[in-house]
Amino acid sequence: xxxxxxxxxxxxxxxxxxxxxxxxxxxxxxxxxxxxxxxxxxxxxxxxxxxxxxxxxxxxxxxxxxxxxxxxxxxxxxxxxxxxxxxxxxxxxxxxxxxxxxxxxxxxxxxxxxxxxxxxxxxxxxxxxxxxxxxxxxxxxxxxxxxxxxxxxxxxxxxxxxxxxxxxxxxxxxxxxxxxxxxxxxxxxxxxxxxxxxxxxxxxxxxxxxxxxxxxxxxxxxxxxxxxxxxxxxxxxxxxxxxxxxxxxxxxxxxxxxxxxxxxxxxxxxxxxxxxxxxxxxxxxxxxxxxxxxxxxxxxxxxxxxxxxxxxxxxxxxxxxxxxxxxxx
Amino acid sequence: xxxxxxxxxxxxxxxxxxxxxxxxxxxxxxxxxxxxxxxxxxxxxxxxxxxxxxxxxxxxxxxxxxxxxxxxxxxxxxxxxxxxxxxxxxxxxxxxxxxxxxxxxxxxxxxxxxxxxxxxxxxxxxxxxxxxxxxxxxxxxxxxxxxxxxxxxxxxxxxxxxxxxxxxxxxxxxxxxxxxxxxxxxxxxxxxxxxxxxxxxxxxxxxxxxxxxxxxxxxxxxxxxxxxxxxxxxxxxxxxxxxxxxxxxxxxxxxxxxxxxxxxxxxxxxxxxxxxxxxxxxxxxxxxxxxxxxxxxxxxxxxxxxxxxxxxxxxxxxxxxxxxxxxxx
Numbered sequence: 180x181x182x183x184x185x186x187x188x189x190x191x192x193x194x195x196x197x198x199x200x201x202x203x204x205x206x207x208x209x210x211x212x213x214x215x216x217x218x219x220x221x222x223x224x225x226x227x228x229x230x231x232x233x234x235x236x237x238x239x240x241x242x243x244x245x246x247x248x249x250x251x252x253x254x255x256x257x258x259x260x261x262x263x264x265x266x267x268x269x270x271x272x273x274x275x276x277x278x279x280x281x282x283x284x285x286x287x288x289x290x291x292x293x294x295x296x297x298x299x300x301x302x303x304x305x306x307x308x309x310x311x312x313x314x315x316x317x318x319x320x321x322x323x324x325x326x327x328x329x330x331x332x333x334x335x336x337x338x339x340x341x342x343x344x345x346x347x348x349x350x351x352x353x354x355x356x357x358x359x360x361x362x363x364x365x366x367x368x369x370x371x372x373x374x375x376x377x378x379x380x381x382x383x384x385x386x387x388x389x390x391x392x393x394x395x396x397x398x399x400x401x402x403x404x405x406x407x408x409x410x411x412x413x414x415x416x417x418x419x420x421x422x423x424x425x426x427x428x429x430x431x432x433x434x435x436x437x438x439x440x441x442x443x444x445x446x447x448x449x450x451x452x453x454x455x456x457x458x459x460x461x462x463x464x465x466x467x468x469x470x471x472x473x474x475x476x477x478x479x480x481x482x483x484x485x486x487x488x489x490x491x492x493x494x495x496x497x498x499x500x501x502x503x504x505x506x507x508x
Numbered sequence: 509x510x511x512x513x514x515x516x517x518x519x520x521x522x523x524x525x526x527x528x529x530x531x532x533x534x535x536x537x538x539x540x541x542x543x544x545x546x547x548x549x550x551x552x553x554x555x556x557x558x559x560x561x562x563x564x565x566x567x568x569x570x571x572x573x574x575x576x577x578x579x580x581x582x583x584x585x586x587x588x589x590x591x592x593x594x595x596x597x598x599x600x601x602x603x604x605x606x607x608x609x610x611x612x613x614x615x616x617x618x619x620x621x622x623x624x625x626x627x628x629x630x631x632x633x634x635x636x637x638x639x640x641x642x643x644x645x646x647x648x649x650x651x652x653x654x655x656x657x658x659x660x661x662x663x664x665x666x667x668x669x670x671x672x673x674x675x676x677x678x679x680x681x682x683x684x685x686x687x688x689x690x691x692x693x694x695x696x697x698x699x700x701x702x703x704x705x706x707x708x709x710x711x712x713x714x715x716x717x718x719x720x721x722x723x724x725x726x727x728x729x730x731x732x733x734x735x736x737x738x739x740x741x742x743x744x745x746x747x748x749x750x751x752x753x754x755x756x757x758x759x760x761x762x763x764x765x766x767x768x769x770x771x772x773x774x775x776x777x778x779x780x781x782x783x784x785x786x787x788x789x790x791x792x793x794x795x796x797x798x799x800x801x802x803x804x805x806x807x808x809x810x811x812x813x814x815x816x817x818x819x820x821x822x823x824x825x826x827x828x829x830x831x832x833x834x835x836x837x
Binding site (some may be wrong): 292310359362367389412413418420 | 547720745748779
C-alpha cells in the first residue's frame with residue numbers, strides 16, 4: 180500500500196524574516212522528509228522558489244499578511260490573510276496540520292475561527308516541550324493569551340497533562356502550578372485560587388513549583404502558568420542558554436509550540452524564526468500527524484489519567500489509541 | 509585615622525539551612541573582610557561557633573525564627589523574631605545594614621515596620637543585578653510582593669533607575685518594561701497601562717522588552733516587572749544556567765538582592781542559600797555601606813537622570829554625592 184504523504188499547510192507571510200526564511204525552511208523540510216507535501220499560503224510571485232519540487236507543493240495564493248501593528252483578530256476575521264488560508268486548508272481537509280511563525284494572536288484567532296475550540300475549552304493554550312536537567316518539561320501556556328483565570332489554569336493543566344501523556348508517553352504526568360515558592364499559599368491571589376482548584380481535580384497535581392523547576396525538571400512533567408508568565412519564562416530560558424554559551428535547546432528541541440484546545444493540529448514558531456526553526460516546526464507537525472496525536476489528545480481529555488505516585492509512568496498511548504489507529508510508541 | 513568597621517546585622521534563623529549555613533557564611537565573610545563587624549541575631553547557644561572571633565561579633569539573642577507556615581507579617585509584628593531584631597539593629601544605629609536569607613515576606617515586613625518606607629514609595633521592591641551577555645541588568649521586582657499595579661511598576665522603574673545610577677555608575681539607565689513582545693500594546697492590561705504611564709515619566713524609558721532581554725542585555729539596563737514575574741524569571745535564569753552546565757552567574761554575581769524603597773540598606777538572599785551565598789550577601793551589604801549607596805540612592809531619587817540617548821552613560825555618582833560623602837567610582 181502506498182503511504183499517503185503528510186500534508187502540512189505553511190503560512191509564508193508570518194514572522195520577522197518572512198517570506199524568505201519561511202520558504203527556505205519549508206524547502207528544507209521537504210528535502211528532509213520524502214513523504215511530505217506542503218500547502219504554502221502566500222504570494223504567487225514566490226512560485227519559482229519551489230520549481231524543482233513543484234509536484235510536492237500546492238500554492239494557496241494570497242498577498243495579505245498580518246502586520247505587527249494590525250489587530251490580529253480583526254486582520255484574520257476581515258481579510259484573506261495567509262495564516263487564515265493555511266488554517267482553512269486544515270478545516271477543509273486539504274491539509275493535515277498547519278504551521279505559522281507569525282504573530283501568535285493572529286494564528287490563535289485563525290485557529291479558533293476556522294477550526295473551533297474543543298468542547299469545554301474556552302481558551303486555547305500553547306504548549307512547549309522544553310529541555311530540562313531531569314527530563315523534558317511541558318510548559319503551558321507559553322503565550323496563546325496574555326493572562327488567565329483560575330479555571331483557565333485548570334484547563335491548561337488538563338490540556339498539558341493530556342499532551343504529555345500523548346507526546347511524552349507518560350501514564351500520569353505530574354502537574355505543577357508555577358509560583359514564587361512551593362509552600363501552599365505562596366503566590367498572588369490567582370495562584371492561590373488555582374492551587375485550590377487544581378487540588379480538586381483528578382489530575383496528578385503535585386502543587387506549586389518555582390522558576391527553577393522548568394529548566395531543572397524532576398518535580399513536575401507539566402508546568403502550568405498564564406500565557407504572560409509562560410512567554411516570559413520561555414524567552415528567559417532561551418536567552419539564558421545563549422548567555423551560557425550553549426545550544427542545548429536548539430540541538431535537541433525544536434523552537435516550536437503546539438496549540439492545544441482547538442480542533443486540529445496547529446504548530447506555532449517564533450517571530451524571529453530562521454529556516455531551521457521553520458523546518459523544525461514542519462517536522463514537529465508531520466510527526467504529530469503521523470502519530471495521530473490530535474485524536475489521542477482528544478481521547479486522553481475524555482479519559483482521566485489514573486493518579487499514580489510511583490515513579491514508573493508506563494506509556495499509556497496504546498490504551499488511548501482510537502479504534503483503527505496505530506498506537507504510538 | 510582609624511577606619512570604623514562596617515557593621516552588618518545578620519538574621520541567623522532565616523533560610524532552609526539555618527542556622528548552620530548562615531553562621532558558616534557569616535564567619536567566612538568575617539575572615540574575608542578584616543574591617544567587618546557582625547551583629548548576629550539568633551540563639552545564644554550558637555555563641556561557641558564564633559569563639560575565635562568573639563571580639564568582632566555582637567549577639568542579638570533570640571530563639572524565634574519565622575517558619576515557612578507562619579504568616580510572615582504576623583510573625584514579625586507579634587514576635588521578637590531574628591529578622592526583626594536584625595533590622596532593628598539598623599534602625600537603632602547599632603548596625604549599618606542587614607542581611608537575611610529567610611522568607612522574603614518576613615524580611616520585607618520587618619524592614620517596613622522597623623525602617624519605614626521612603627516617602628512616595630508605597631511598596632518596597634527587590635532589585636537583583638543579573639549577569640547578561642551585553643552588560644549587567646537590574647531586574648526589579650524579584651519578589652518583594654507577588655503582584656503590582658501600574659503605578660507600582662512606575663515606582664519600580666524609578667527605584668531601579670536610581671539603583672542602576674548608583675551601583676552601576678550609569679548616567680541615564682535605559683528602563684524597559686517586561687512583556688511578551690516589544691511592539692506597543694503587547695501584553696496584559698497591566699503592562700498596557702504601565703507602558704503608557706512609564707512613557708510619561710522623566711525616566712529614560714525605552715518601552716517594552718521581552719524575556720530574552722534579561723539574560724542578553726543590550727536593550728535595557730533596568731527591566732521592570734511585578735514581583736511574581738520577576739521571581740519566576742530570576743529562578744528560571746538560575747535554573748537555566750544549571751541546565752547549561754555553567755556557573756557564570758555564581759562566579760561573577762552574588763545571589764543576593766537589594767530591597768529598595770525602605771529607609772536603610774537591606775540585602776536579601778535565597779531561601780536555599782549556602783555559606784558562600786550568605787558570605788556574598790554580607791559582602792554586598794558591606795560594599796553598599798562603604799560606598800554610601802543608600803544616601804546616593806535617596807539623592808538620585810530626588811534628582812531625575814537626564815534623558816540621554818547616547819551610548820555614553822558617564823558615571824554620575826560624583827554629581828550625586830551628598831555633601832561630606834565620598835563619591836563612589
